[in-house]
Amino acid sequence: MEATGEHGHVQSKRLLLFVWFCLLAMTGGEVFLAYQDLALKVMLIILMGLSIIKASLIISYFMHLRYERRSLVLTLMPALVFVLCMMFVVFPDSVRLLTMGVR
């Protein structure tokens, strides 16, 4: 499945279309979920989770990071994930707002 063109590694069309199909399927799942009237926190977690999976697929296959040097992946991804996780620290406050109300 891996070929080498004039300028390096060429991905197989079949793999790319399969990834595309998976992304579309997950999008359909998300839209379906939106109409199920789940609790807000549950919705948020499931949608964020699905979005992270979709993002991982795009980063790995479309942006080719799966085939790059591990040193590049380790330089870019942990920093990004860490910063975003640090921002999650505000969420207990927003849930508190919801239960306590704001005057």
Next chain:
Amino acid sequence: MTSQDAVTDLHEAVVRESPWTGGVSPYAVGSKKLGMWLFIVSDAITFGALLIAYSYVRVGTPEWPRPFATPSIANATVMTVVLLTSSVTMVLAVRAAKLGARTHVVGWLLATMIGGITFDVLHLREWLGLIEEGVRLFKNPWGTPLFGATFFGLTGLHMTHVTIGVVYLGIIAIGISRSKFTEEDVEVSGLYWHFVDLVWMFIFPLVYLMSCKYA
């Protein structure tokens, strides 16, 4: 030969063989690609900050408007499919560039640009609809004034990125057709375009699906 000379010779041999002598790209990527990746990480953090700030107020506000009826959700779903498809055409453009098929590269780049323009048009149509209903940056007919600010702020910044991406791809397409740019340039522009798609993967569920109107 003294042991000191032997140590020096060994040291020089090691240095000669190592990548630290220079002429080697870090991470085995060109500087353009590395630069684009670093920019993408910084832009991702920016969008992450905006998205988490939006999620914070969305979760913390009990009476958040739910204005997106089925036509809006359908429109946003179509926009998502269009953007995902434009990502595929972009990958095919990069693939064609790696195979050395110049005319195919331009063709796939044009297809990607059409996807981006379609996305922008559909999005602007929705914006105009909301503005007609009375939604402004800090005022709307339904509830918290933050709805307009977060919606227009988030989607506006994203739409700006899409538009800049379309222009960028146009420049690359012209350059490729005139044999001025290389396959590396196509790949780097592809990274930017996939990033724009990636951000939408988060905006779509968090902004639209979390605020859809139940029948």
